[in-house]
Amino acid sequence: MDVMLPVIMIFSLLVPFSSSQTTSYVTECPSKTNEAEMNGKNEFQRKQCNIKIKEFPCPGLSQSSTITVCQDRANDNCSRQTDQYFGAVESGKKASRNCSNNQKGTLKKKCNTDGTYGPIEDFCLLPELSNLLEVIQNTTELTKNIAHFVGKLANISILKDISTPGNLIATVDIIKIFASVTEASLNQTVMEDFFATIDTIVAESTLSAWKTAKTEHPNSSSQLLWSVESFTRLLSPTEDTFNISKPNIQLKGIRIQSQSNHSYWVNFSDFSEGHNRWLSGAVTIYQEELSKLSDNSLVISIAYATLIDILDQSSNTNDSKLNGLILTTIAENNSTHIQMDFLPVDTTLDPASSQCVFWKFNLNGTGKWDSMGCRFELSGSNVVCKCTHLTSFSLLMSRFHKESPGLTLITNIAIGISVACLVISLIIEGIVWRYVTKNRTSEARHIIMLNIILSLLTANICFITSGYLAPDTRVCMMIVFFIHFLYLALFFWMLTLALLLLYHLVFIFQYFSRAAMMITSLTLGYLCPFIFAVSIFTIAYFRNHYLRQDKCWMNTEQLYLSLSFHVPQFTIVTINFFITIVAIFKMLRPTIGEERNSHTNDKIMVKQIARSIAILTSILGLCWAFGFAFLKKDTPIAIDYAFNILNGLQGLFILVFGVIMDSRVQEALMHNQNLVLKDMQQSSVYENLTTSTSNSQ
Known part of the structure; x- marks a missing residue:
């Protein structure tokens, strides 16, 4: 067969074509198992392969000719396919040919991965x-x-x-x-x-x-x-009011008259004809804003019925979509304040997730939706957008909303309670510090606890402060950086505490030097998160991605910024969880000579395990595991509330389970209380003695 192939090819070239003839052109796909190429002697070099055959009409020939196309069965992707007009093209690429009938441009077809061409793309003019x-x-x-x-x-x-x-x-x-x-x-x-x-x-x-x-x-x-x-x-225009109405676009406007005391109001509500959805919107510019415009200048508004399906929906919110008319308003002063009423197209989306956005044009001709200078209010079934400038606006909404006013209020209350409890924890640690740091193990634990308290306290204060700052300012940027750094430091200090616990569980009779403990703890607790936070800030700052434009917060809609917080959080929580499991199993193992048959001992063990879980969950941050649920967009609202309440109250849990329930802290407080009572008794005796002496005189 290998010998006959060159003979057949030479014969087919020498014999002239006729209408009854069938000519076979052989085209082979390059692959790991199937190769065909010409060597210097113009002979085919073949390798054994398993192929499938496709036949198509031969392009450019009137007679019944065929082209045989080989594809490797081991990989069904189209490495080569032949079409009557477009020829052969690699998978994932487009074949093209010039247009006919004196038209400029090209016709294109894309070769799909399943070995078939897609529809013709007509780029002819x-x-x-x-x-x-x-x-x-x-x-x-x-x-x-x-x-x-x-x-x-x-x-x-x-x-x-x-x-x-x-x-x-x-x-x-x-x-x-x-x-x-x-x-x-x-x-x-x-x-x-x-x-x-x-x-x-x-x-x-x-x-x-x-x-x-x-x-x-x-x-x-x-x-x-x-x-x-x-x-x-x-x-x-020649008229003071004018309009142009088309099925898919409308224009309405007025000429400013200085003697007029009326506000500018136009309504677009007659787009229903020819469209399978109800489209409505209104534009209002109040008289005090109009008075700032020149006499005889124009205010023009344009409404587009279908542009929401044509414009890109790229924005700072990946899970949102356009849900209203696109309204453009122009005047001589682009800083004019404007109000727009949108009727949402998709009523299944959450109104509380609304974002009033404008199309921000870039110098290179691109653009995206931006919310700078805009805020929204709900008015019945309408969303009212109030913006401080003019251009093209629309409404973004999503199916799920994470920032309802009720949830925000509960979060702020929980964090306020947490801040108060952390301050109390600092006071208690200061009172008992000399007593609880007498041995090396206790000292290490309380040093780490002190840094956990300080990190969480300052992070919560920065979090509350960010709610009162204007977005996209230097102060806001500084606060957001510290929030990122301090919460990372919190997790790394909780990891340090978990590793200290694991060390004492595994190496029971081995101790470490104070210097080694301090260097390791400070490096892991502050240096690592600082380097991480600075690196992320540098990358995001030069890409202009770091801050959200609607609030003072990190722009977590950028995937790498979101991962910069969630990846360390989830990694550390996972490690701390397994260390907690190890600690519980260590508790379940009986010590040498201990009898475990007593029902009373089982009750004591259950109480100890429950107490240990409560303590370790609070000080090792296991409540943050609820954050795993937010990897999905459709997180139930109950999870949202649980996450914000439990983590907002972490300061309370640290005070109760990490400080007050510490036996050494209790002993130190009792010791200090006895000293205070003794001092009070001595003071009372001294006062009585002084009083008696005075009376005797």
């Missing part, structure tokens, strides 16, 4: 759009005849199908060039033509084409929004 795009490159000609070019684009959008990915991108490019014109004054007729084009390219029938277009041009939807906002500023 209509000749009319291509010609218009070339003509308007002349800035002088564009400015002079802008109205003519806008009307021409509107006619193309009405008479031709521009809903393909290639034509959508070309139309956005044309509109972007239109928006670059700054020295023009356009009447409402021209703006009607412009909005007719926008209405066509954002229709619901174009949504799938937009999805394809953005795979090649991801900034196209952001550029469209910017272009509409910029071009609309050229409008110069």
Whole structure:
């Protein structure tokens, strides 16, 4: 068979084609088990392989010819596939061919991993759009005849199908060039033509084409929004109130009149026709804000019905989605305060999770949703957004909410109680310090306990302080850094205490020097978390990721920032949990000569185990294990409350189980109490003696 193959190939090349002939072209896929390549003698070198055969019509030939395509059965991914028009392409890549009928651009097909081509992606350009795009490159000609070019684009959008990915991108490019014109004054007729084009390219029938277009041009939807906002500023209407209404986009506006005492209010509520959802929104600018604008200047609002499906939903909140109209408002002063009423599209989302956001344009043409300068209020079924600037706004909502007012209040109360208890713990430690640090083991434990108390106390104080600070300020950044560092220090000190416990359980009769204990403890307790916190801060600061923009808190929506807290937390809690299990098993083992048959002894053992679990859970931070539940987005609200209450009250648990229930602390307090009583008795005797002496005289 190997000998016959070159003969067959030479014969097929020498014999002329005929209509009854069948020609076979052999194409082989490179793989680990199947190789075919030409050597210097123009002969095939073959290796044994297990292949499957696919046949397709031979491209470019009229007769009944076939192409044999080999694929390695060991790996069913398409390493090579042949199509009638697109030829062969590697898996995961796109094959392309030039457009026909005098159209510029390409047709593309993606080779899927299952060995099949996806649908054709049409990036061809209509000749009319291509010609218009070339003509308007002349800035002088564009400015002079802008109205003519806008009307021409509107006619193309009405008479031709521009809903393909290639034509959508070309139309956005044309509109972007239109928006670059700054020295023009356009009447409402021209703006009607412009909005007719926008209405066509954002229709619901174009949504799938937009999805394809953005795979090649991801900034196209952001550029469209910017272009509409910029071009609309050229409008110069003759009336004091004006509007343009299309099925997918509406414009409403007014001319400012100094003698008017009315506020600006426009309502968009008639989008229901042709859409499978109810869309509604309103824009309000109060009179005191309007009075700051120049007389005869314009305030214009634009509402988009379908742009929520076209614009990227990238934001600081990964599990949120757009849930309202996109409303753009422009005026001569972008610092004008504005109020918008949104009717949520998806009523299953939690209203308390609402975020009022605006589209923040970047210099490179991209953008994302941002909440800076905006806050929300709930008003019946509506969400009211109040912002301190103008641009394009919408509403982000999620199905699950982590920051309800009730939960925040309970958390703050629990942390307040914790702070008070930690202060009491510090006072007690100060009173009993000389008594409880007489031997090395007790001294080591109380040094670690003291640092746990100090870390948690200062972290809680910083946490409470952050709630009163404005986001994205230097003070806020400093407080958030200390929160991160101090909570990490808390966990590392709890790990140090757990390792000390394990050391005494395993090495019962071995002791360590005080210097070694101090160096190890301080390195693990403060140096490690400090290096970790500084490293994360440096990375996030230069990426401008460190702070949230809606509150003074670390931007945990960035995955690496979230993991910088959760990974050490979960690792240390897991280690401490296993050390707790080891301690309990050590307690269950009877000592030499101890009898374990007594029912009374079993009761004592159960009490000791329960007491040990309570103590170790509080001082080793095992309650933080509830945080594992938050790895899922749909965490039950009961877990949310349990996590915040238990960890908010950790200071109380440390006071009760870590300080007061310590037998040495109790002995020291009793000793100090006896000394105080003795001093009081001596003072009383002295006073009585003094009084008696005075009376005798």
